Amino acid sequence: MLNIIGAGKLGRTLGRLAADSGRYRVQDCLARSMASATAAVDFIGGGRACATVIGLQPADLWLLSVPDDAIAPTAQALAGSGVIRPGTVVFHASGAAEAEILAPLRAVGAHVASLHPAFSFAEPARAVAQFAGTLCALEGDAAACVVLRDFAAAIGAQPFALAAGGKAAYHAALSVASNYLVTLTDIARQLARQGGVDEALLSALLGPLMQGSLANALSMGPQQALTGPIVRGDAATVARHLAVLPPDLQPVYRALGERTVAVAGARLPEEARQTLLALLRD
Numbered sequence: 245m246l247n248i249i250g251a252g253k254l255g256r257t258l259g260r261l262a263a264d265s266g267r268y269r270v271q272d273c274l275a276r277s278m279a280s281a282t283a284a285v286d287f288i289g290g291g292r293a294c295a296t297v298i299g300l301q302p303a304d305l306w307l308l309s310v311p312d313d314a315i316a317p318t319a320q321a322l323a324g325s326g327v328i329r330p331g332t333v334v335f336h337a338s339g340a341a342e343a344e345i346l347a348p349l350r351a352v353g354a355h356v357a358s359l360h361p362a363f364s365f366a367e368p369a370r371a372v373a374q375f376a377g378t379l380c381a382l383e384g385d386a387a388a389c390v391v392l393r394d395f396a397a398a399i400g401a402q403p404f405a406l407a408a409g410g411k412a413a414y415h416a417a418l419s420v421a422s423n424y425l426v427t428l429t430d431i432a433r434q435l436a437r438q439g440g441v442d443e444a445l446l447s448a449l450l451g452p453l454m455q456g457s458l459a460n461a462l463s464m465g466p467q468q469a470l471t472g473p474i475v476r477g478d479a480a481t482v483a484r485h486l487a488v489l490p491p492d493l494q495p496v497y498r499a500l501g502e503r504t505v506a507v508a509g510a511r512l513p514e515e516a517r518q519t520l521l522a523l524l525r526d
């Protein structure tokens with residue numbers, strides 16, 4: 245029996261996948277408005293629409309798929325409602341928050357965890373069709389993780405365990421991988437414009453280079469994938485870059501340059517490494 249608190253994009257999708265698996269029955273489905281909860285029940289194909297925690301029925305598995313900033317107050321409200329029975333498993337799906345945010349529920353006997361699908365739930369019908377094989381980061385109480393590995397398998401996900409306390413570093417990894425890649429694209433576009441490249445050519449010029457480098461780094465590993473002046477020990481070229489970089493890009497170029505020297509590792513002779521570091525730290 246599964247209760248869904250926060251029947252939005254993710255809640256509807258996981259609810260429908262759970263119901264379709266034949267291994268879970270969706271019972272109570274809560275949203276802020278009855279209209280939204282009713283739409284969720286229709287989409288999932290079962291359950292009871294609710295718009296308040298009052299009157300919720302006990303269940304052995306609870307998904308708290310409310311927005312991140314509502315998880316702690318919702319956990320508090322559920323813990324105080326008396327509906328959580330000892331041994332109940334409660335989980336949230338946030339990428340950033342730890343299972344620990346559900347601690348008030350542990351205090352009333354629940355086992356708590358977080359299960360974060362690395363997937364974008366823009367539209368539930370499409371998400372249901374495309375979800376199979378999605379990696380889901382799992383952390384929390386051991387008893388909850390056992391139950392959630394089964395749940396993940398039933399909805400077609402691939403769960404993997406995070407280290408205890410590892411959620412912040414895990415989320416930082418995802419942010420660096422997706423957000424900083426976008427920021428690097430922006431920096432490269434700014435420099436290409438400065439060099440006189442026509443706006444219409446920016447994507448065609450930078451796209452294949454960036455996609456090729458990313459594919460190489462993922463398949464060969466970052467050290468082997470490195471090309472360019474730093475791994476060649478070409479300090480004169482790095483000095484020419486530094487001479488034309490605008491002041492706002494100097495710190496990021498220098499910081500990433502230092503990091504790139506570290507990634508190059510043994511591919512860079514010691515003397516070249518020292519010369520480059522002195523230049524980048526100048």
Ligand SMILES: NC(=O)c1ccc[n+]([C@@H]2O[C@H](COP(=O)([O-])OP(=O)(O)OC[C@H]3O[C@@H](n4cnc5c(N)ncnc54)[C@H](OP(=O)(O)O)[C@@H]3O)[C@@H](O)[C@H]2O)c1
Pocket residue numbers: 249250251252253254255274275276277280281308309310311312314318336337338339360361362363364365366
């Ligand atoms: N969307 C994604 O791609 C994605 C990916 C991975 C993880 N997640 C995680 O999944 C969780 C839910 O995200 P979502 O995108 O599904 O959010 P969403 O579409 O905005 O749905 C949130 C649901 O919670 C309800 N709700 C909002 N505020 C509430 C409150 N204060 N108390 C009780 N219910 C409340 C909403 O009710 P109404 O329907 O009435 O507005 C809605 O049913 C978040 O923890 C998010 O980090 C999302």
